[in-house]
Amino acid sequence: MKKILSILILWSLSVLLVWCWKQKEATTIEPVAKEDTIQIVEWKKTRTDFSNDEKMNIHMCLMWWGENCDPVLDENNKNTYADAIKEQCEIMAWMEVCDTYFNTEAEIIDAWDTYDLSAKDSYKEKQKQEIVELEDGDSYAITLENINNTIDWKEVRMMAYNGSIPWPLIKVKQGARITLNVTNNIADITSTIHHHGLRWEDKYDGVPKWMWWFDIPMKKWDSIEYKLDFPDEGIFWYHPHVREDLQQELGMYGNYVVVPNDETYWNDVDDEQVLILDDIQLDADWIAPFYKDHANQTIMGRFGTHYLINGSENYTLNLTQWKVTRLYVTNTANVRPFNISIPGVKMKLVGWDLGAYENETMIDLLLIAPAERYIVELYPTESWTFDLTYKNPAFTTTLGSVKVAPNDEVSTAWNLFATLRTVEQVVTDIDTYRQYFDKPIDKRLRLDMTLNGKTKDDLSLKMEHAHDWSTATLWWLTYDLWEMEWLDEMFEMNMTSTDEWTKRQLIDEDTNKVSTDIDDWKFTQWDLIKVRITNDGEGLHPMQHPIHFHGQRFLVTNKNWVPNDNMVWMDTVLTLPGEYLDILIDMSNPGKWMAHCHIAEHMHAGMMMNFEVFPKEESDNREEENDMRIIEVEATRFKFTPAQVRVKQWEKVALRINDVDADHGAQFGEMDVYYQENGNILLDTSTPWTYEYRCATMCGSWHQEMKWTVIVE
Secondary structure: OHHHHHHHHHHHHHHHHHHHHHHHHHHEOOOOOHHHHHHHHOOOOOOOOOOHHHHHHHHHHHHHHHHHOOOEOOHHHHHHHHHHHHHHHHHOOOOHHHHHHHOOOHHHHHHOOEOOOEOOOOOEEOEOOOEEEOOOOOEEEEEEEEEEEEEOOEEEEEEEEOOEOOOOEEEEEOOOEEEEEEEEOOOOOOEOOEEEOOOOOHHHOOOEOOOOOOEOOEOOOOEEEEEEEOOOOEEEEEEOOOOHHHHOOOOOOEEEEEEOOOOOOOOOOOEEEEEEEEEEOEOOOOEOOOEOOOOEOOOOOOOOOEEEEOOEOOOEEEEEOOOOEEEEEEEOOOOOOEEEEOOOEEEEEEEEOOEEEEEEEEEOOEEEOOOOEEEEEEEEOOOOEEEEEEEOOOOEEEEEEEEEEOOOOOOOOHHHHHOOOEOHHHHHHHHOOHHHOOOOOOEEEEEEEEEOOEOOOOOOOOOOOOOOOOEEEEOOEEEEHHHOOOOOOOHHHHHHOEOOOEEEEEEEOOOOOEHHHOOOOEEEOOEEEEEEEEEOOOOOOOOOEEEEEOOOEEEEEEEOOEEOOOOOOEOEEEEOOOOEEEEEEEEOOOEEEEEEEOOHHHHHOOOEEEEEEEOHHHHOOOOOOOOOEEEEEEEEOOEEEOOEEEEOOOOOEEEEEEEOOOOOOOEEOOOOEEEOOOOOEEEOOOOOEEEEEEOOOOOOHHHHHOEEEEEEO
């Protein structure tokens, strides 16, 4: 009996193998041989169209198998396989197969330097986060330094401020001015600090000169002084604005909590806590590599493999039964949106970036995109340990735990928690702006992408995913959760993409100028500018984008023809593929500012632009656009000639330093400057003052005595 059964099994397997081989012969073709590359290089100008499924088949086959790719294709399309490979290599030139067939320079990526992310004995261990309460006029010192941290039993190098991840939590009163003295002790990076959401002077915004024209980033041992004002209540954060794809990922972030002057602005609560959501990407050995001169994973962004809350994998949020806790939540991840819940704990949404909503609402889920901040109140009625969960259509997982300590006394704050309040201070403030909600659109931005210079119109393949129609509602918006990227579904392709080939774009639809080529967004202080942001759902790889405007605040007035009926001041908003948002920007803060996608890799791949707000009282006096005045300054041992330069306020002036006998350089004090590519130094002449420049050469006291002045009259 056993022999008969064995024979039957072997016979069945033989039949199955023969059938599979015949199917393979009928539906596949041989890979293109290397000797046939001359045919491929000639690029056929006509071809039979592949179906989108077949193109995606080739696309993924090339990614995984390279020159051994043997895709399943329709028999009629055999002869046009070369054309399909050609199209894929046009958008993914870094693939090894493209180098094999087309003599590209794909292998150059392998030669790019990466950062050493291994732990070192010389690095200190991660410190406990410090909570600092600063008064008006106070100063605080912050040091950037390497630390060792343990994630998933691996000891890795990370970066911290004052040794902690997150950085120190700084609490200030609304209207206070403080000074941060920041020193960089990390040898292999330059850095700045951007104070995200603050409406204060642009010279302290932390934007490096190659993105606009402010900070010269700190090298090792360099220091920067930031003088900061806090005009708005709410929750803000600070992070680098140089290679934040690297530095932010490695732990460089922290919060400001601004306490309102009006004691009735927030509800009374029993406790306040801060929650920072993050993730980090590890490979087999340590943190996944970063290139020194290029951002990588630029198609989708760097999705982490491990979740962190307040810098920890195993975080416990401690609450007390019958007590109300105000929770400030920030998402500092490079790309990942979080959708969090605490089953068993009541949650009320009360605020966003820059303060309170008009109307409080009870929620079960909190959807928060990178760079966004929310303020919620929590009220547990049971003594228990609950899961802090991360829910999305792809999966549900636990981020941490919520431990509720037993307590018999019901808080007096319970009545306020149970009441869905209308915040009259916010309503009164926003009433001033309601008449402008239906004003005509002033500016139009479209979000899109190119790959190796190719747009969606140049290529027939659109990278898309099958979506369901699960939704979530937050404030008045309804989000299609399947239109969001919750994980990296194209890991191999994303992993090999860099800012060399991937270009994420902000496109001015009125001028067709792209990203940093947009040069006509110039406004006057107190202008109310209505901007329509359209996330192109038909692009090469449409995905969500959190858009951040520096230095200003805005209201979302409309989404896809649905008016907003619950306003809150914001500086960052999430846009999904195929949708548009109308925002009304309060251009109240003069200066030179940036707007960009806050997916770190997308910003470095070009999804950023500049705009300028001129002071109201001076806007009528500023000069019209004209040719720039160039002032030649000669640097010799040991003087500058001329020693003094006089310019008019708002005059367009650039300095050109000519070194005669040595490399002298220039060290700038309080005046904002910007280096052009041709070596000119643009001066910010908006403020009358006398500014002093010195030689930047550190060798010898004679160099230090070299100086000249610029007088703005």
